[in-house]
Amino acid sequence: ESNIFRYNVEFLELGVIGRGQFGRVTKCVNKLDGCVYALKRSLRPVAGSAAERAALTEVYAHAALGKHPHVVRYYSAWAEDDHMIIQNEYCDGGSLQQKMESGPLAEAELLLLLAHIADGLAYIHSLQLVHMDVKPGNIFICSGEGEPSHDSDDGYDDDEPQSHHKYKIGDLGHVTCVSSPSVEEGDCRYLPKEVLQEDLTQLTKADIFAFGLTLFEAGGGGPLPKNGQQWHDYRDGKLPELPKLSREFNQLLRKMVDPDPSSRPSAARLRRHPLLHPAGNK
Numbered sequence: 263e264s265n266i267f268r269y270n271v272e273f274l275e276l277g278v279i280g281r282g283q284f285g286r287v288t289k290c291v292n293k294l295d296g297c298v299y300a301l302k303r304s305l306r307p308v309a310g311s312a313a314e315r316a317a318l319t320e321v322y323a324h325a326a327l328g329k330h331p332h333v334v335r336y337y338s339a340w341a342e343d344d345h346m347i348i349q350n351e352y353c354d355g356g357s358l359q360q361k362m363e364s365g366p367l368a369e370a371e372l373l374l375l376l377a378h379i380a381d382g383l384a385y386i387h388s389l390q391l392v393h394m395d396v397k398p399g400n401i402f403i404c405s406g407e408g409e410p411s412h413d414s415d416d417g418y419d420d421d422e423p424q425s426h427h428k429y430k431i432g433d434l435g436h437v438t439c440v441s442s443p444s445v446e447e448g449d450c451r452y453l454p455k456e457v458l459q460e461d462l463t464q465l466t467k468a469d470i471f472a473f474g475l476t477l478f479e480a481g482g483g484g485p486l487p488k489n490g491q492q493w494h495d496y497r498d499g500k501l502p503e504l505p506k507l508s509r510e511f512n513q514l515l516r517k518m519v520d521p522d523p524s525s526r527p528s529a530a531r532l533r534r535h536p537l538l539h540p541a542g543n544k
């Protein structure tokens with residue numbers, strides 16, 4: 263019999279905003295609450311497969327992470343019609359990947375990105391979780407238009423320049439716990455050498471490494487190598503200088519991608535970096 267599915271009953275599709283081997287992401291309005299959401303609809307993974315474990319991990323992670331100003335919010339997930347559907351917060355400003363396509367970010371914008379994502383990572387790491395796939399395509403932008411301006415719970419609104427857009431970490435499909443014996447490797451362009459060599463003892467620093475290369479790329483250092491000599495150079499501390507950025511910012515990038523994970527700053531340290539608190543320098 264034709265089984266009426268929740269997706270079509272509760273949501274009105276406004277458009278496709280992403281496609282991949284995983285399935286597709288659509289922008290939908292919920293007919294009941296009238297709000298817009300991002301829904302990822304993917305083929306239901308085979309029971310007992312790694313894909314099923316990843317799908318469940320994504321939902322567990324979202325449920326555990328709850329509400330944070332710099333983590334894309336999760337609302338619901340369900341299975342129907344041989345598909346899995348996850349309903350997340352819709353970020354109307356596109357991804358950092360798309361933003362970068364119109365040119366490198368200026369230092370002031372990179373500092374906003376640094377502050378927001380360091381905040382999100384510090385929160386994720388405080389719950390003994392790691393993201394494991396930090397990269398421009400997994401960082402989304404919420405313009406904040408129409409939102410009440412009192413939303414200062416991330417503490418950056420007061421000294422944030424007039425714009426209210428916010429960067430949020432999304433796609434929790436690779437999230438695992440810090441003491442996990444095995445990880446589903448993320449994008450190799452952002453992968454630190456120690457994880458490739460199966461050293462999983464400091465997984466939070468793998469997120470810091472990936473975030474360092476993400477900032478480097480957003481600042482104009484891309485495109486990043488997937489392999490070869492340049493891939494190794496970037497992991498041996500040979501990260502090219504970005505001439506348009508300050509000496510301090512270049513130094514910070516090199517620290518974030520330091521070959522020794524212990525030398526990389528934690529997310530909590532990044533939040534307190536002098537570059538983010540200029541007043542404190544006087």
Ligand SMILES: Cn1cc(CCO)c2c3c(c(-c4ccccc4Cl)cc21)C(=O)NC3=O
Nearest residue numbers: 279280287300302350351352353355356433
């Ligand atoms: C390709 N793509 C484009 C967007 C909109 C950016 O303005 C997007 C979103 C998400 C996701 C997403 C990622 C991973 C898992 C589930 C979802 Cl809904 C993918 C997205 C998501 O969770 N929230 C989004 O806005």
